[in-house]
Structure formats: structure tokens, C-alpha cells
Amino acid sequence: MANLSSFINRSVSRRKFIAGVGAGAGAVAVLGVAGCNDSSSSSATTLTNDEDILNFALNLEYLEASFYLYAATGAGLKSSDMIPGSASSYQTVGTVTPGNAAAVPGLTSAQQQILTEIAFEEQAHVRFLRSALGSAAVPMPNIDLSFFGPLAVAAAITTAATGAGSFNPFSSFDYFLVGAFIFEDVGVTAYSGAAPLISSAGVAAGYLTAAAGILAVEAYHAGYIRTSLTGRAIAAGSAAAYPYLGAANLVADLRATLTVGDSAAPSTAGSVETLLTLPASLTAPSAIVAASPSNAVGFSRTVNQVLHVVYGSPTVGVGKGGFFPNGINSPLATTTA
Amino acid sequence: MADQETQLLDEIIATSRRKMFSLGVSSLAALVVGANALQAKAATPAYTDADILNFALNLEYLEANFYYLAAFGTTINIANAASTAAGAPLIALSGTVGTAGAVSGGSKVPFTTIPVASYAIETAVEEGKHVQLLLTALGSSAVAQPAINLGTSFQTLATAAKIPGGSGFSPYASDDTFLVGAYVFEDVGVTAYHGAASLLTVPANLVTASGILAVEAYHAGLIRTTINYIDPTGATIASYTNLISTLRASLSQAGLLGVAPSAYDTNPDDFGLATFSVSLGSEAGATATRITDADATNVIAFARNTTQVLNIVTGGGAVSGTAAVSPALGVFFPAGMNAGPNGFK
Numbered sequence: 003m004a005n006l007s008s009f010i011n012r013s014v015s016r017r018k019f020i021a022g023v024g025a026g027a028g029a030v031a032v033l034g035v036a037g038c039n040d041s042s043s044s045s046a047t048t049l050t051n052d053e054d055i056l057n058f059a060l061n062l063e064y065l066e067a068s069f070y071l072y073a074a075t076g077a078g079l080k081s082s083d084m085i086p087g088s089a090s091s092y093q094t095v096g097t098v099t100p101g102n103a104a105a106v107p108g109l110t111s112a113q114q115q116i117l118t119e120i121a122f123e124e125q126a127h128v129r130f131l132r133s134a135l136g137s138a139a140v141p142m143p144n145i146d147l148s149f150f151g152p153l154a155v156a157a158a159i160t161t162a163a164t165g166a167g168s169f170n171p172f173s174s175f176d177y178f179l180v181g182a183f184i185f186e187d188v189g190v191t192a193y194s195g196a197a198p199l200i201s202s203a204g205v206a207a208g209y210l211t212a213a214a215g216i217l218a219v220e221a222y223h224a225g226y227i228r229t230s231l232t233g234r235a236i237a238a239g240s241a242a243a244y245p246y247l248g249a250a251n252l253v254a255d256l257r258a259t260l261t262v263g264d265s266a267a268p269s270t271a272g273s274v275e276t277l278l279t280l281p282a283s284l285t286a287p288s289a290i291v292a293a294s295p296s297n298a299v300g301f302s303r304t305v306n307q308v309l310h311v312v313y314g315s316p317t318v319g320v321g322k323g324g325f326f327p328n329g330i331n332s333p334l335a336t337t338t339a
Numbered sequence: 340m341a342d343q344e345t346q347l348l349d350e351i352i353a354t355s356r357r358k359m360f361s362l363g364v365s366s367l368a369a370l371v372v373g374a375n376a377l378q379a380k381a382a383t384p385a386y387t388d389a390d391i392l393n394f395a396l397n398l399e400y401l402e403a404n405f406y407y408l409a410a411f412g413t414t415i416n417i418a419n420a421a422s423t424a425a426g427a428p429l430i431a432l433s434g435t436v437g438t439a440g441a442v443s444g445g446s447k448v449p450f451t452t453i454p455v456a457s458y459a460i461e462t463a464v465e466e467g468k469h470v471q472l473l474l475t476a477l478g479s480s481a482v483a484q485p486a487i488n489l490g491t492s493f494q495t496l497a498t499a500a501k502i503p504g505g506s507g508f509s510p511y512a513s514d515d516t517f518l519v520g521a522y523v524f525e526d527v528g529v530t531a532y533h534g535a536a537s538l539l540t541v542p543a544n545l546v547t548a549s550g551i552l553a554v555e556a557y558h559a560g561l562i563r564t565t566i567n568y569i570d571p572t573g574a575t576i577a578s579y580t581n582l583i584s585t586l587r588a589s590l591s592q593a594g595l596l597g598v599a600p601s602a603y604d605t606n607p608d609d610f611g612l613a614t615f616s617v618s619l620g621s622e623a624g625a626t627a628t629r630i631t632d633a634d635a636t637n638v639i640a641f642a643r644n645t646t647q648v649l650n651i652v653t654g655g656g657a658v659s660g661t662a663a664v665s666p667a668l669g670v671f672f673p674a675g676m677n678a679g680p681n682g683f684k
Binding site: 071074075077078079080110111112114115116118119120121122123125126127129130190194208211212214215216217218219220221222223224225226228229230232233236281282283284285286287288289290291292293294296297298299300301302 | 421424425426450451453454456457458460461464465466468469471472529533547549550551552553554555556557558559560561563564565567568571572601602603614617618619620621622625626627628629630631632633636637638639640641642
């Protein structure tokens with residue numbers, strides 16, 4: 003793995019690597035091209051209904067909730083929180099491939115309480131969306147929490163943060179922060195991007211207001227993760243003494259590479275990523291907020307851009323992979339741009 | 340009549356959404372026109388988009404000056420070495436609508452820790468950019484910066500919140516008190532953008548407001564996280580957050596004028612950093628700390644209407660009994676906000 007990472011850094015652009023090979027990280031995604039269903043052709047041009055949009059969000063919340071619940075308790079969602087609604091076209095309940103997933107050890111009580119809070123809140127979002135969708139709620143898709151390893155390799159984190167070891171977000175609080183970093187800014191931008199698709203009837207039903215409120219909660223969470231990484235790096239005194247900050251920035255780099263259409267270098271105009279910084283004095287600013295460098299307005303991502311990130315693939319026409327080995331339960335499951 | 344109004348609104352929404360698609364803009368724009376908005380439209384004066392953005396601009400004047408003073412020791416319209424070095428925008432006070440006022444109180448915080456100092460600087464720069472953005476967007480419709488009290492207002496609020504030593508409270512005294520002062524603003528910014536944005540109809544404005552909503556929530560998460568790191572057991576400043584949230588919830592509730600809160604909102608609509616018990620998966624009884632200010636069931640952040648926000652930032656000046664007072668005066672806005680012909684209430 004270490005060899006692979008250095009190969010990526012030395013020889014080829016990361017983008018080409020992921021697009022062309024997939025390797026450990028994208029293998030499933032690339033295979034997915036052949037195996038994916040045909041829904042991409044319609045979703046490319048047809049506006050979807052509100053249920054599709056809310057179900058898209060629900061798929062992402064299943065992933066986030068599973069990650070945080072495992073990190074907080076060592077187990078995932080209750081079975082009653084993942085079953086399909088009676089009218090859903092998706093009737094198979096997925097399973098979580100836990101990989102290394104386990105309760106994060108060695109937490110202080112303050113850390114445990116906040117991890118518990120975030121897990122609780124993502125679980126609440128799952129329940130809220132399921133309740134709003136009623137019989138149309140899709141079940142939890144298959145979720146692969148062992149994808150953190152390949153993702154870290156693709157991001158070249160393994161060598162940066164842990165030498166020859168493999169990346170495991172469930173092994174310590176600091177690794178957990180990097181794992182959470184993968185999701186949190188994406189959650190914020192996903193709600194921004196998906197919401198305009200909601201119909202006026204859905205607007206009147208209050209879905210949009212609710213989504214704005216969930217967006218804010220995701221930003222609170224992202225604020226926690228980014229503040230913690232920054233603060234712990236400051237306490238450690240240097241980037242070398244706290245490699246997790248750099249690891250998180252490698253995640254941002256990788257997301258930028260995967261995010262087709264907004265793949266400018268992080269923290270520059272045109273990007274949807276803001277790299278964390280390590281303020282070294284009382285007069286240096288931090289970079290907690292992920293927002294446009296010109297006007298400090300938060301980013302958004304389209305459905306496609308979100309899929310590229312969670313599938314770990316920049317390829318168009320991919321319907322599964324990464325954290326979702328069989329794709330999300332949605333007619334929007336396949337990348338179309 | 341109601342049907343006609345609903346139909347009209349639907350048309351506006353549909354048009355906005357179409358425009359958004361044709362522009363290729365992805366955002367939470369449409370979000371903002373939610374169920375709450377329908378109620379708010381019926382209950383409040385017909386605010387234009389410019390009114391709503393000006394409401395936000397008044398709040399950004401307040402926030403930006405607070406952070407500039409704390410981080411650099413200067414107001415947003417006067418550069419000094421510190422603000423220049425940080426890249427903080429120098430704001431030309433180009434807004435002319437209403438009565439221009441002075442900023443009183445405030446001074447550079449003698450920061451001793453890098454996390455808090457760097458947070459103050461980052462936030463100052465970002466709030467400055469928000470002021471600049473809104474001034475540019477509003478052009479000649481922009482309101483002037485009103486009179487803003489960033490000195491004694493904090494003592495008034497701290498006393499009302501029953502913070503120990505509140506009558507002598509200064510957010511400029513130390514890293515810790517600065518965090519408490521910042522806490523006063525940040526969650527309010529979230530609820531104000533969440534609530535006010537729902538009145539906007541022009542796509543570009545909605546995009547802007549929703550993006551700023553996210554940034555305010557990042558700030559709010561940041562401030563709560565930092566307070567939690569400094570006081571994980573709630574012995575000092577973390578306990579003050581509960582006092583402040585209780586006060587804000589009470590002022591916000593009065594701002595509802597006896598009407599029930601909108602969907603997904605509750606009374607109280609504000610929570611500090613207290614711990615609470617939750618069930619996770621199949622496990623019951625885990626203890627959590629509130630890093631998020633949101634309703635306890637659905638965990639959707641709160642939205643507030645203009646009266647609720649005004650009543651908080653004027654310390655109760657916006658409401659008399661169950662009637663809205665206009666103009667609302669007091670605490671941070673001793674002469675009230677600057678507004679267009681419809682005023683704010």
C-alpha cells in the first residue's frame with residue numbers, strides 16, 4: 003500500500019489514477035460501470051420527484067448515521083430504522099460491512115459525549131426523513147465502512163499520517179476526526195445541491211425549510227470536526243507533530259479531484275474545498291469555515307458531485323462503489339456528469 | 340383570496356426554480372421558500388428581497404464590527420496594521436438608506452491562546468466579506484450602518500441572562516469572555532438567516548443567503564466546540580451558554596406574539612452546551628453534549644422571524660405584550676435598525 007501511494011504521488015496525477023484504474027479504492031466503482039442499471043439515462047434529463055430527493059438525502063444519512071453510531075457504540079442503526087417503506091421500489095434491506103468499525107477507544111468523556119451527540123443527530127435525521135417519506139422510504143443500502151482504507155490510500159493518507167500502517171478511523175479520536183472529515187463538509191454541500199430540485203408542492207409541505215435546518219446542523223458538525231483538528235494541531239505545535247491535519251487536507255484534495263465540474267485546487271476560486279490551516283501565532287487566521295475565498299459564502303455540490311465522492315470515482319456512468327458497494331437506493335444512483 | 344395568493348407564490352417559486360436550473364446554479368435556494376414562509380408572508384408586512392437583505396446587513400454590521408474590534412481593535416471602516424495584515428476587507432460604508440450611526444464600545448482582546456485568536460481573526464474576515472457582499476448586492480438600496488452599541492450592551496444582556504458578575508461583563512477582557520460574547524451572536528445568525536431567507540424570492544439572493552446560513556452555522560459550531568474544549572464540564576463559560584440560550588429563547592418566544600411556532604420549531608428554541616440523555620441504535624441512556632443548536636426530536640436547526648430576531652438583539656425592545664413595536668430599539672441597536680419604507684417588526 004505504501005508503495006502504491008508513493009507511486010500515485012510520484013508518477014501519475016491522482017485524477018488519472020482514479021479515473022483510469024480505480025485500484026483498491028475504485029475497483030468496485032469501476033466494475034460498477036458494467037453492472038449498473040439503466041436508470042442513468044432517464045435521471046440525466048428528467049427532473050425527479052420530491053421523494054427521490056428526500057430518499058437521496060436518506061441514503062447519505064444512512065451512511066453518516068452508521069459511521070457515527072459505530073464510532074460511538076460499536077454497532078449501527080436499529081433494524082427498525084433501516085427497513086423499507088411498503089411502497090418503496092427497493093425492498094431489500096442492506097447490511098453494513100464493518101471493516102474495522104468499532105467504538106473509538108480512549109476517548110475523554112467530553113469527546114465521547116460529543117461523538118454521542120453527532121451519532122444521535124444523524125440517527126434523528128434518518129428517522130426524520132423516514133417519517134417524512136412514510137411508505138416511500140427506501141431501505142438502507144449496503145454500506146461498506148471498510149472503504150476508509152482504500153480511500154485513504156487513494157488520498158495518499160497512509161504514508162502521510164501513519165507510515166506504513168493502514169488508516170483506520172475507529173482506532174483513535176484523531177483518526178476518527180479525519181474519517182468524519184470525509185463526510186461532514188460533503189453533507190453540508192449535498193443539502194445545498196439537492197434542495198433546489200424539490201417541487202413547489204414539496205416546498206409548501208415544508209421539506210425545504212426542514213432541509214435548510216438539516217443543512218445548518220451538518221455545518222455545526224463540520225464546524226466541530228474542523229475546529230477539533232485545528233485546535234489539536236495547534237496544541238501539538240506543528241504539522242509534523244499532528245499529521246491528522248495534513249491527512250484531512252489530503253481528503254479535501256481527493257474530493258476536489260473526484261468532484262467533477264468543481265475540481266479547482268482547494269482554497270482557490272472555483273473550488274468547493276477549503277484546506278485547513280495551522281495558525282502559528284496570535285495574528286494568524288484559522289480556516290475552520292469551508293466557504294468561497296472571495297465572499298465567504300458556503301459551497302454546494304450537485305447530486306453527481308456527491309456521488310463521485312461517496313463512490314470514490316470521478317467516472318461518469320458509475321452507479322456504485324466506495325461506501326456504497328451496490329449503489330444507493332435511488333433512481334439518481336448513477337453519475338451522469 | 341388565499342388560493343390566489345398561494346397560486347401566485349407557487350408561480351414565483353416555480354419561476355425561481357426554473358431560472359436556477361437554467362443558470363446551472365446548485366444551491367439550497369429553493370429551500371428557503373418553505374412552509375414557514377407561507378405563514379410568515381401572511382402575517383408580516385410584504386418585505387421585498389431588498390428589505391430582507393437589508394435586515395441581514397444590519398445584523399452583519401453588528402457581527403462584523405464586534406469581531407473587527409475584538410480581533411484588530413478597529414471598526415470595519417477603518418483599517419489598521421492588524422486588519423490589513425489579516426486581509427480583512429476595509430469596508431466603505433456606502434449604504435445610505437436610513438440614518439448613519441456610530442459604533443460605540445469595544446476594544447482589541449488581549450488574546451493569550453492561538454485557537455481563540457485565530458478564530459477571532461478568521462471570523463472577522465468572513466463577517467467583513469459578508470458585509471461587503473450584501474453592500475454590493477444591494478447597491479443604492481443598501482441601508483446605512485446604524486448606531487451600534489458594542490460596549491454597555493453586553494453588560495445589559497449579561498445581567499439579564501444572570502451571568503455571574505454580569506454588570507461588569509466585557510467580551511473584550513480575555514479569551515474566555517470573548518467566546519461568551521461571540522456565543523451571543525452566532526446561533527442567532529443561524530436562526531435569522533434560516534428564517535429571513537425563507538422570505539426571499541429572487542434566486543441569486545436565495546443562493547447567497549443559504550450559503551451565508553451555512554457559514555454562520557460553521558461559526559456557531561466552532562464557538563461551541565472551543566467553549567467545550569476550554570470548559571468540558573460546564574463549570575464556567577459553558578454554563579454561561581445555557582444562561583444566554585435561556586434568555587434568547589425567552590426573548591424569541593415573546594417575538595412569536597402569542598402565535599405557535601412554525602413547523603419543526605419548538606419552545607424553547609435555543610439550547611446551550613448542557614448534557615442530555617439519548618438512545619443510540621439499540622442502546623439507551625447515553626450522555627450527549629449539545630454542540631448543535633437544534634430541536635431535540637428531528638434535529639433541525641431553528642428558524643426565527645424578524646420579530647423574534649429583533650427582540651433578541653434589542654433585548655426585548657421589539658415586543659410589547661403581544662404586539663410588535665416598530666422601530667424596535669435597545670441594547671445592540673440603540674437607535675434601531677435601518678430599514679426601507681416598510682420598517683422592520
